[in-house]
Amino acid sequence: MLLRSGSRFCSACGTPLTRRVPTGDLRERDCCDACGAIHYVNPRPVVGTIAVWDEQVLLCRRAIEPRHGFWTLPAGFMEVGESTLEGALRETQEEAGAHVEMGPLFSVFDVPHVEQVHIFFRARLLDLNFAPGPESLDVQLFTEHTIPWDDLAFGTVAAALRLYFSDRARAVFGTHHQTLFPPATST
Amino acid sequence: MLLRSGSRFCSACGTPLTRRVPTGDLRERDCCDACGAIHYVNPRPVVGTIAVWDEQVLLCRRAIEPRHGFWTLPAGFMEVGESTLEGALRETQEEAGAHVEMGPLFSVFDVPHVEQVHIFFRARLLDLNFAPGPESLDVQLFTEHTIPWDDLAFGTVAAALRLYFSDRARAVFGTHHQTLFPPATST
Numbered sequence: 180m181l182l183r184s185g186s187r188f189c190s191a192c193g194t195p196l197t198r199r200v201p202t203g204d205l206r207e208r209d210c211c212d213a214c215g216a217i218h219y220v221n222p223r224p225v226v227g228t229i230a231v232w233d234e235q236v237l238l239c240r241r242a243i244e245p246r247h248g249f250w251t252l253p254a255g256f257m258e259v260g261e262s263t264l265e266g267a268l269r270e271t272q273e274e275a276g277a278h279v280e281m282g283p284l285f286s287v288f289d290v291p292h293v294e295q296v297h298i299f300f301r302a303r304l305l306d307l308n309f310a311p312g313p314e315s316l317d318v319q320l321f322t323e324h325t326i327p328w329d330d331l332a333f334g335t336v337a338a339a340l341r342l343y344f345s346d347r348a349r350a351v352f353g354t355h356h357q358t359l360f361p362p363a364t365s366t
Numbered sequence: 367m368l369l370r371s372g373s374r375f376c377s378a379c380g381t382p383l384t385r386r387v388p389t390g391d392l393r394e395r396d397c398c399d400a401c402g403a404i405h406y407v408n409p410r411p412v413v414g415t416i417a418v419w420d421e422q423v424l425l426c427r428r429a430i431e432p433r434h435g436f437w438t439l440p441a442g443f444m445e446v447g448e449s450t451l452e453g454a455l456r457e458t459q460e461e462a463g464a465h466v467e468m469g470p471l472f473s474v475f476d477v478p479h480v481e482q483v484h485i486f487f488r489a490r491l492l493d494l495n496f497a498p499g500p501e502s503l504d505v506q507l508f509t510e511h512t513i514p515w516d517d518l519a520f521g522t523v524a525a526a527l528r529l530y531f532s533d534r535a536r537a538v539f540g541t542h543h544q545t546l547f548p549p550a551t552s553t
Contacts, residue, residue, distance in 0.1 A: 190373030190375050190376070192374070193380045195380070221443055221444055221446065222444050223408040224409055224411060257409050257483075259409055262545045283543065289451065291447055291448055294447065296483075298474070313390060354471070356470065
């Protein structure tokens with residue numbers, strides 16, 4: 180399992196760090212024996228939208244790694260000071276240049292092997308004036324049957340889209356939680 | 367708004383950091399001009415449970431700051447390598463010594479002023495052999511009417527409990543999303 184590697188130097192005082200279990204803790208942390216700082220590392224929230232126009236869903240083709248050239252829902256790392264909903268709206272604006280009305284929370288996906296939690300909201304496109312931002316090569320609308328299923332960037336994008344179309348077919352939208360594991364080919 | 371302060375030294379190489387907008391970015395980050403590292407800071411997920419025994423909900427009285435002596439749902443920072451559900455289970459075991467069967471995702475609360483996302487799952491106590499862990503002074507079961515509403519540690523705990531009892535009264539449990547803001551007295 181790929182976990183983010185520990186830091187080498189204390190970000191508070193610049194002293195080389197020691198990897199040990201702090202007093203009262205149960206896990207190894209990056210500890211500074213000079214200033215006493217303990218540098219915790221936590222999973223990061225990724226936030227995005229399933230933005231729709233009638234029967235179609237908005238996807239962005241990635242202009243950045245990882246998964247350059249593959250299609251994704253507009254999403255990205257949540258920033259400090261914003262809510263998940265604000266972050267999802269911001270990413271939709273930044274990556275797809277899209278104007279949306281935000282809807283309810285749709286899914287929470289745990290992706291422990293990359294230390295992320297992916298949170299998607301439903302959203303409704305207000306117009307068709309979208310355009311790729313700096314991190315996108317292209318932005319397009321797709322129906323369920325034109326979605327480039329084999330060229331989606333991430334497992335959470337495929338999972339969100341499958342759940343979305345499944346819910347839509349039943350005309351009942353839920354809020355979903357799943358844990359996603361690495362592809363079987365990845366060892 | 368209290369945002370986590372930037373780091374002073376590069377955790378990769380120990381060089382003093384510069385606060386600036388990196389090329390291609392839209393926000394100021396802690397940047398290392400020596401090794402090129404950019405140190406992003408993201409909100410942190412907090413995970414916990416609403417663990418019940420018949421009509422009663424399990425609460426822990428905090429043995430640590432912040433909010434020492436106040437009552438909370440068992441919850442804590444999500445660790446790398448675990449899912450939100452695994453983290454919520456772990457915190458319930460660590461803080462309350464409780465044996466639970468995990469249930470569905472219940473709520474996602476944004477708490478932007480403390481840069482956190484609080485994620486609670488419903489859970490069912492399997493027995494009454496719970497006991498305070500190192501971070502708890504006491505662990506007790508409360509009915510809706512005995513909950514120490516004035517002595518709850520955090521707004522998200524109160525919000526989760528209110529939603530839980532409201533859903534239970536209707537006998538329909540949903541998955542909720544809310545953004546919580548600082549108390550009006552906090553300026």
